[in-house]
Amino acid sequence: MSDSFGDLVGALQPGPTPRPGNLPGRAAQVLLVGCWLLVCLLPVFLAVEDLKLATGRIGTPGTLTVVSCEALGKGRYDCRGEFTPDAGGAAIPVDASPDSEAGDVVRAQLTPEGDRAVKAGTAGVIAALTLPSLGIGGLGFLPYVVMYFLGVRRGRGAAVLFGWVLTAAGTAGTVAGMVAAYS
Incomplete structure (x- = not known):
């Protein structure tokens, strides 16, 4: 095997696996949560004009x-x-x-x-809520992740339940919006 091919294979091999309990640093945690919030809340803000139009x-x-x-x-x-x-x-x-x-x-x-x-009308409003529903559904498990990052153990079960409910509601809203848009 040539040296350049060996270097390429070595670069593609996974590195050492992190041990359980290793978390990214605080700066990385804040960056991850900030990006998560941005990705999930941006569709909500971008849909405001379409919602105003659909409601008249x-x-x-x-x-x-x-x-x-x-x-x-x-x-x-x-x-x-x-x-x-x-x-x-x-x-x-x-x-x-x-x-x-x-x-x-x-x-x-x-x-x-x-x-x-x-x-x-109603179909227009539901269609305009498609992307905001997707964004809100994406926020479902954020409280659990924040609790995990902070080391809070009490209430994680409730956070998981909340995550499932919010994600299911967001999924239902996204599907309803797509059906309304294409009907």
């Missing part, structure tokens, strides 16, 4: 008629539609949700920018 707090109410959907490859689509405001007026060309199909006619809200329309 911002935007213009009306009807969206999906005119065309062009396949972009790899299961992705670019859909175009015409938005007709409830107050009357000419139809406005807009971007439609990529989960639409040509010919769909749905209640929608036009964004304040006037460039896209999103599904409104």
Whole structure:
């Protein structure tokens, strides 16, 4: 075996396994928890505008008629539609949700920018809650991990139960949102 191949194989071999009870340092623990929070809470903050649109707090109410959907490859689509405001007026060309199909006619809200329309009403709200549900479900076991890092033993069983419940609720919300988006 050549030296370069041996070096490559050696680099790919797993290093020593950590002994039980070895934890990353405090700085690494804080970094891990911070990243976990960022990944799970970012979708919640990014969904605020879509939730406001779906509930009718911002935007213009009306009807969206999906005119065309062009396949972009790899299961992705670019859909175009015409938005007709409830107050009357000419139809406005807009971007439609990529989960639409040509010919769909749905209640929608036009964004304040006037460039896209999103599904409104109950189905729109549930669809807008898809990513926040995923993020909240991802937070389920964070309390247990923090307790483990801090060495707290009392209450870990409750933290695990809480983790399962929150993760199941997040999963259910994500699935419901996807069903609402594609219905």
